[in-house]
Amino acid sequence: MNVDVLIAGAGPAGLAAAIELRRLGVGRVLVVDREAEAGGVPRHSAHTGYGLRDLRRVMTGPGYARHYARAGAAAGAQIRTSTTLTGWQPPAGDRPGTPVATLTSPAGIETVAARAVLLATGCRERPRTARLVPGDRPPGVMTTGELQQRVYLHGERLPGPALVVGAEHVSFSAMLTLAHAGADVVALVTEHRRHQSYAAFAFGAAARWHTPVWVSTAVRRVAGRGRLEGAELADLRTGESRFVECATLVFTGDWVPDHELARLAGAPIDPGTRGPAVDTALQTCLPGVFAAGNLVHAAETADVAALGGRHAARSIAAFLTAREPLRTPRLPVTAAAPLSWVSPNAVRILGPPPPRGHFLLRSEVFARRAALVVRQGATTLGTAHSRLVPGRPVHLGAAWMARVEPAAGPVTIELG
Amino acid sequence: MSQPPTADVVIIGAGVVGTAIARQLARYDLRVVVVDAASDVGTGTTKANTAILHTGFDAEPGSLESRLLRRGSAMLHDYAVRAGIPVERTGALLVAWTPEQQQALPEIQRKSILNGYAPIRPVTAAGLYAREPRLGPGALAGLEIPDESIVCPWTTPLAYATEALAAGVRFRLGSLVTGVRDEAGGHTLTTSGGTVRGRWLVNAAGLGADRIDAMVTGGEHGSFTIQPRRGELIVFDKLARPLLGSILLPVPTAQTKGVLVAPTVYGNVLLGPTAQDIDDRADTSTTGTGLTGLLAAGRAILPGLVTEEVTATYAWLRAATGQRDYQVRVDAARRYACAAGIRSTGLSASLGIAEYVTGLLAEAGLVLTERVGTPAGPPLMPYLGEAGTRPYQDAGRIAADARYGRIVCHCERVTEGEIRDALASPLPPADAGGLRRRTRAMNGRCQGFYCAATVSAMLATARPPGGTA
Numbered sequence: 101m102n103v104d105v106l107i108a109g110a111g112p113a114g115l116a117a118a119i120e121l122r123r124l125g126v127g128r129v130l131v132v133d134r135e136a137e138a139g140g141v142p143r144h145s146a147h148t149g150y151g152l153r154d155l156r157r158v159m160t161g162p163g164y165a166r167h168y169a170r171a172g173a174a175a176g177a178q179i180r181t182s183t184t185l186t187g188w189q190p191p192a193g194d195r196p197g198t199p200v201a202t203l204t205s206p207a208g209i210e211t212v213a214a215r216a217v218l219l220a221t222g223c224r225e226r227p228r229t230a231r232l233v234p235g236d237r238p239p240g241v242m243t244t245g246e247l248q249q250r251v252y253l254h255g256e257r258l259p260g261p262a263l264v265v266g267a268e269h270v271s272f273s274a275m276l277t278l279a280h281a282g283a284d285v286v287a288l289v290t291e292h293r294r295h296q297s298y299a300a301f302a303f304g305a306a307a308r309w310h311t312p313v314w315v316s317t318a319v320r321r322v323a324g325r326g327r328l329e330g331a332e333l334a335d336l337r338t339g340e341s342r343f344v345e346c347a348t349l350v351f352t353g354d355w356v357p358d359h360e361l362a363r364l365a366g367a368p369i370d371p372g373t374r375g376p377a378v379d380t381a382l383q384t385c386l387p388g389v390f391a392a393g394n395l396v397h398a399a400e401t402a403d404v405a406a407l408g409g410r411h412a413a414r415s416i417a418a419f420l421t422a423r424e425p426l427r428t429p430r431l432p433v434t435a436a437a438p439l440s441w442v443s444p445n446a447v448r449i450l451g452p453p454p455p456r457g458h459f460l461l462r463s464e465v466f467a468r469r470a471a472l473v474v475r476q477g478a479t480t481l482g483t484a485h486s487r488l489v490p491g492r493p494v495h496l497g498a499a500w501m502a503r504v505e506p507a508a509g510p511v512t513i514e515l516g
Numbered sequence: 517m518s519q520p521p522t523a524d525v526v527i528i529g530a531g532v533v534g535t536a537i538a539r540q541l542a543r544y545d546l547r548v549v550v551v552d553a554a555s556d557v558g559t560g561t562t563k564a565n566t567a568i569l570h571t572g573f574d575a576e577p578g579s580l581e582s583r584l585l586r587r588g589s590a591m592l593h594d595y596a597v598r599a600g601i602p603v604e605r606t607g608a609l610l611v612a613w614t615p616e617q618q619q620a621l622p623e624i625q626r627k628s629i630l631n632g633y634a635p636i637r638p639v640t641a642a643g644l645y646a647r648e649p650r651l652g653p654g655a656l657a658g659l660e661i662p663d664e665s666i667v668c669p670w671t672t673p674l675a676y677a678t679e680a681l682a683a684g685v686r687f688r689l690g691s692l693v694t695g696v697r698d699e700a701g702g703h704t705l706t707t708s709g710g711t712v713r714g715r716w717l718v719n720a721a722g723l724g725a726d727r728i729d730a731m732v733t734g735g736e737h738g739s740f741t742i743q744p745r746r747g748e749l750i751v752f753d754k755l756a757r758p759l760l761g762s763i764l765l766p767v768p769t770a771q772t773k774g775v776l777v778a779p780t781v782y783g784n785v786l787l788g789p790t791a792q793d794i795d796d797r798a799d800t801s802t803t804g805t806g807l808t809g810l811l812a813a814g815r816a817i818l819p820g821l822v823t824e825e826v827t828a829t830y831a832w833l834r835a836a837t838g839q840r841d842y843q844v845r846v847d848a849a850r851r852y853a854c855a856a857g858i859r860s861t862g863l864s865a866s867l868g869i870a871e872y873v874t875g876l877l878a879e880a881g882l883v884l885t886e887r888v889g890t891p892a893g894p895p896l897m898p899y900l901g902e903a904g905t906r907p908y909q910d911a912g913r914i915a916a917d918a919r920y921g922r923i924v925c926h927c928e929r930v931t932e933g934e935i936r937d938a939l940a941s942p943l944p945p946a947d948a949g950g951l952r953r954r955t956r957a958m959n960g961r962c963q964g965f966y967c968a969a970t971v972s973a974m975l976a977t978a979r980p981p982g983g984t985a
Contacts, residue, residue: 209921
């Protein structure tokens, strides 16, 4: 099969990109998704608040997912679900080009050659095993993804008491989901010295559900053979441990991009975001291969992912019509500790501004008002100030891009 | 209450050794019953080990282990081809990192020859890095063991058990043996799943073998104690697989046996084990210090592991006895065979042990008449390895049944068809863990983020909930 654009992932970023590509007149747009339904994670995220920045509406996750799936089809994109992109082959012939994709679906195995590829495969939460939490390995320990699917897609009830690890937005969402499933939540537990969500969420949790947030608390061990009995928690300030009984334990947040396809294609990975390195046009280091959404910034809200998809679509449309691809120097942009990552991770001389006109960063530390300094070598390109909350987006304007020198080396963003 | 019918042979333990013995005995005109406390086969040491098909190069020369390992591994290589058990002959490199380790190499080579494994050969540092470019700095020299292989530890006992079942062996699972009485020409076993009677008794009870032995012999001659030895292991993401081609083995010194880094047949990279003597023979928990120590050791051996995600961690419990050889013997007067203390080589030696124990039983008086009409050969098991073609890659299979094209567990690329097949198999899974071992579902990097809800629903539809993972 030959298409103009192949999009891996029919979540908000992939579908928004498909819609925009069709609006810009791109002919054959194929979106593949390995799940049975299109829409991505919002399919099973039953709370409201979706659609603010991209649709200027307020919707539930499932409603938002359905909206994008319908809009994608209505725009004339071909959307194939239960279709998995399993690997890549080099393009045929001796012309350089995008890799050819191999797909598996109930219809069989096919290859798809596309003039451009967009990777929009999103992100997942790191499970207990990846976080190296030792102890026994009983059932009842899960991430929010599994929790949401069990409760909202399969209608399951879950046993309490429950413990939520993490105090980000998604952690409060998990608390609501557990309550919906009939499990009393004992607490949210975070290693940070305070929660990382909006004050309203924490206040609401405490007031309505009497659910405390235990800060500076780490999960040291899971206990239970055959059946989850509880978790051993440690107070990071005093060193004291205590055992908390629970029958359901949910590890939330701590997102990592689902970058397998990027790795298999040979796209260099940014060590900060752990997604494929992308410039402000959202092009990876591989010509014709683009990446958008939470694959390149794990994890922003769905509307931010969708707007990134739209941005990538504009870059792809330009790429498809350009006689010469943009070959101006590409300079890496990195975030220095204690900043965790910056997205996009590269700028090109004469390249476009990033999606929504700003760079996204994450911090490992709290700060009421930190100075973010953009440097290239010894030169300061710009400074901005921002509040820092671990796990929450930090926005950095892009005006400094105009001052980047092509031969002066990589750009770093540091705390001043 | 009337006595249950008396089987010819009762085997206690449905691990890799017990099921191998069952399969061997099933060739003969015997009524064989296999008893296990767990609700599935292969749930003890069998399911959690280093998944290496050993050549036996480093066994104790002249020991029974050495002999049965050499014989058993050759048999398993052959059986694996016929049964569709994933095996990859990756070879192994024994790497010396210190002068002390380097000085130990010639003796290891000599022992290998004594054990009957001749293809072992020395490798220089340059040779090591040519073979394994991602090896950490500081390797001084090594030995190559070209035939050391990796194998699937889950399909192996399932293949044995499925073959045994097809030949008429009965499985009494969920039956913990609490007492054994020798009476009326047979053994009466009291179990949590009811009474079982057999004229001959085989003890292949792994971590519980000393308990069973004490029940049978009353602690008489040659009794032994199982000392569980726990080894923690880390499984790295499949994206780490290109970092190495061979199994990387440590050189044991007086202080430590060291840790290995090995590919797995599923495409992961395994790191471990630690070695800790513990008292609780059901304690398969991991520890903070164990995992941290492993990471440090692993990063020295293969620095590329630093940036890869950990997919899983687990603990391996070896049934050490304090003896340096297997505890395999037959007590003719008691009509009792003991196949215990199999240390860390049960998987590799399983078919050799089964052949040997069967021979001992025959010598002791068990009448072996070839069964007429035995099914020819092992069952073809669902293939779980990365080296071959899996259903999601097989256009023909998908064309014949579209459910092999619908991937349910995305990380491990397990299709709806394979899960359906496992649930409908002759030895179906009793719980989520059993389904994992038969299909790889839920074993991937997302650890159920994407698929656990769906897979659990499929399991619940086939089996009512109540089991354990």
